[in-house]
Amino acid sequence: MTDGSPEPVRVRGRRPPQGDPVVDRAFALLAAFDAGHRSLSLGELSRRSGIPTSSTLRLAGRLMAWGALERGSDGRFTIGLRLWEVASLAPRGQGLKQVALPFMGDLEEVTRQHVLLAVREGTDALLVERLSAHQAMDVLYRVGGRLPLHSTGVGLILLAFAETAFQESVLDQPLVHLPENVPVSPAALRRTLAEIRRDGTATLRRRAPQPLVSVAAPIFGADDRVAAALSVVVPQENAEPRLLGPAVRTAARAISRGLGARRAIGVPPA
Amino acid sequence: MTDGSPEPVRVRGRRPPQGDPVVDRAFALLAAFDAGHRSLSLGELSRRSGIPTSSTLRLAGRLMAWGALERGSDGRFTIGLRLWEVASLAPRGQGLKQVALPFMGDLEEVTRQHVLLAVREGTDALLVERLSAHQAMDVLYRVGGRLPLHSTGVGLILLAFAETAFQESVLDQPLVHLPENVPVSPAALRRTLAEIRRDGTATLRRRAPQPLVSVAAPIFGADDRVAAALSVVVPQENAEPRLLGPAVRTAARAISRGLGARRAIGVPPA
DNA sequence: CAGTTGTTTTCCATTGAGCGGCATTGTGCC
DNA sequence: GGCACAATGCCGCTCAATGGAAAACAACTG
Missing domain, CATH: 1.10.10.10 (Winged helix-like DNA-binding domain superfamily/Winged helix DNA-binding domain)
Incomplete structure (x- = not known):
């Protein structure tokens, strides 16, 4: 590569013209x-x-x-x-987990499957904790890993209760369900989100890699806004959404109370 | 406080003579x-x-x-x-936890009390994970918190299997058991450490805040050195060290195998 | 509502800490 | 030994980082 362009003179010791802080x-x-x-x-x-x-x-x-x-x-x-040590002080990480863990344990004992706790971080959901019973089906996500907002139970909760402007920005982008790679209709998603807001529960069915149902509910923080989402993931066959919904919502409320939420869980929006 | 010292002239905009990077x-x-x-x-x-x-x-x-x-x-x-997210990639933190958690769960189900997982960080033990059964006694330490090496079960394991030079540096300092504030005899501690190395288990009794027994065992990493310590903490009354020792050691071995240890767990040092 | 006190933010003239190309050393691998 | 590549040591040149001052803001108080 013989130098044809007017290459900036690279003097030894010359400070680079542009470098990030x-x-x-x-x-x-x-x-x-x-x-x-x-x-x-x-x-x-x-x-x-x-x-x-x-x-x-x-x-x-x-x-x-x-x-x-x-x-x-x-x-x-x-x-x-050492980084892990200070990072464990993150209120939305370990702090949240600490409050939620006992209630997640209860939920695990009842359902004998996966219990997920996630918060929103940017345009993804971030898995803060996961409890998995021994006989539970194959695990899905890793603690500390990211999940799509539009095709997971916890993600749908976080999206449904996010600020409108953010929701719109997500809806504006082309979305597909993974891993099936099926495109998501914005109109359908909009309806789904409205429904989720109405009854405070998100139910998501998924066929691959194996038939499963995820039932999720919102967790409110001290500012009475949605701080996290809680969900159970069970195989399709032994799913009883009628039982799971109330169980998840109850646990989510208990956690909300532990976080200092008042209005949001006391008086449901009329 | 009238300025009497020859204060260095603080010109506006003057860069400080000394500042950390x-x-x-x-x-x-x-x-x-x-x-x-x-x-x-x-x-x-x-x-x-x-x-x-x-x-x-x-x-x-x-x-x-x-x-x-x-x-x-x-x-x-x-x-x-975001910091929590990257920190969750720490091999000695979340990475270790991921391997250990299922086995810790087994141990919890058997003992119905506390199960601790800790690694050494500087001159302390750092609590990487803790499982606590519902009916377990009051909790002791916080995940992400530090524990003294010389007066906890996991700490003693980590100390006993540390490099000699490090052990000596710890033994050189005046040590006290907390919270009783009883001074530790270096000679006695030395004997304790030798005993721990001999039978691969540390047993620590403590009276305050409540009578309890901690039984700990070493976990070996892929380099066949001690990477972490596992322990159960149970109330003194229903303690059966004869049963707990083997149980903890077995779980610790299983975790060691999961981490890729070979020699250390296969052939015990003659 | 002006006055007091404490906290947060903006502004800016100055300079040493950070810069990366290059040279050297270390480490396999054939 | 010879080659390729990774890691470390070195160094003179700058501009990014600096902290005091002052302004903006917030919370009380009489």
């Missing part, structure tokens, strides 16, 4: 990790974050000194436990 | 949060991190843009869910 870069390093890449070599880290190797090394060193990253004997980086 | 400051902001301070105002954040208000605001802004911090309608900062 240090803090952003540091967090870009953290963001380079995901479920499929829980450990990265220096080179991988550099490539995935788009930061030159030498800078990556320097920054990663800082992060290691603090404990945000750890480095194994093989030289590979992983997310550090 | 940006990255360290950013993480100092995160470190300002703890179990008793899950939400902080700008002023509190500034005071607790030792960073001037204006710099705190600027940095906090960056952290918020990324999602490491969130700010409520009341203007108070909290740890953000």
Whole structure:
């Protein structure tokens, strides 16, 4: 590649004309990790974050000194436990989980299947906790993983009770159900959401990978707005939505009360 | 307080002669949060991190843009869910928990009390997960919280199987049992640790706040070194260490196998 | 409602901390 | 040994980060 373009002179030591702020870069390093890449070599880290190797090394060193990253004997980086420690103080993460867990346990004992707790983060639902009975069917999602809003029980709850402007922005985009890859009709979804708001429960049936029913209900926070969604996921055959709905709603209310909600659970909107 | 010292001239706009690197400051902001301070105002954040208000605001802004911090309608900062999301990728946190949870569940069902999973972080044990049966006695520690190495079951395991140099550094310090505040004899602790290494189980009795017994066992990682400790905590009266020991060790072995340990659990050190 | 006090936000002149290309060293692999 | 690639060490040049001052805002008080 013979240089034909007016390449900016790369003097040794010349500061790059444009570089993201240090803090952003540091967090870009953290963001380079995901479920499929829980450990990265220096080179991988550099490539995935788009930061030159030498800078990556320097920054990663800082992060290691603090404990945000750890480095194994093989030289590979992983997310550090110290980061996990402070992150466990996130009110919408561990804080929520702490309040919800006992009630989720009750629900698990009754249904003997999966119990999910999720909150909205950006345009996804984020799975905060999952309880799965031993004899439960195959697990679906990972704690800390993201779920689509429009094709999961918890997601539908979070979407139905989100601000109108946000709902519209979601409805404006082309949506498909996964994994069947069936397109979602905006009009149908709109009706579904209205229905969910009306009776405070979302029921979602799904055929693949196996026939299942998810029944979800909203959890209200201290500000009386929807803070999270609770759901049970059971195989289609032994589903009894008539029983599951009230059970999930009851547990969700108990959690709401634990979070300090008042108006929202006391007086249902007329 | 009239200024008597030769104060360095503080010219407006003068860059401070000494300031920690940006990255360290950013993480100092995160470190300002703890179990008793899950939400902080700008002023509190500034005071607790030792960073001037204006710099705190600027940095906090960056952290918020990324999602490491969130700010409520009341203007108070909290740890953000995005941070929790990446932190959930920590192999020694969520990763370990994921493998251990089913086996911990078995143990809980048998003992009907508390089951603890902890790893070593610095000079403390860090509680990665806790399962507590409904009828279990009062809870002790918080997930994400720290436990002393020398006066908890899991702590003793982690200490007994740590590198010798680290053990010595701990033994060199004056130690007391909490909450009784009884000093620990280094010689006695040394004997205890040797015993723990010999039979692969730690048994700790404690009188306050209520009589309880903790039985702990080591969990080995893929590198065949002790990666974590597992324990059950039961009230003194219905304690049957003869049964608990094998149960905990069995579960710990199962988890070790799940983590990829070979030598350590296959051939016990002669 | 003006006065007081405390907190949050904006503004900006200054400078050292962060920058990345390059050179060197380390580590397999054939 | 020879090659390819990953990791680390080095260094002079800048502009991003800096914190005090001041303004804006909020909450009480008499």
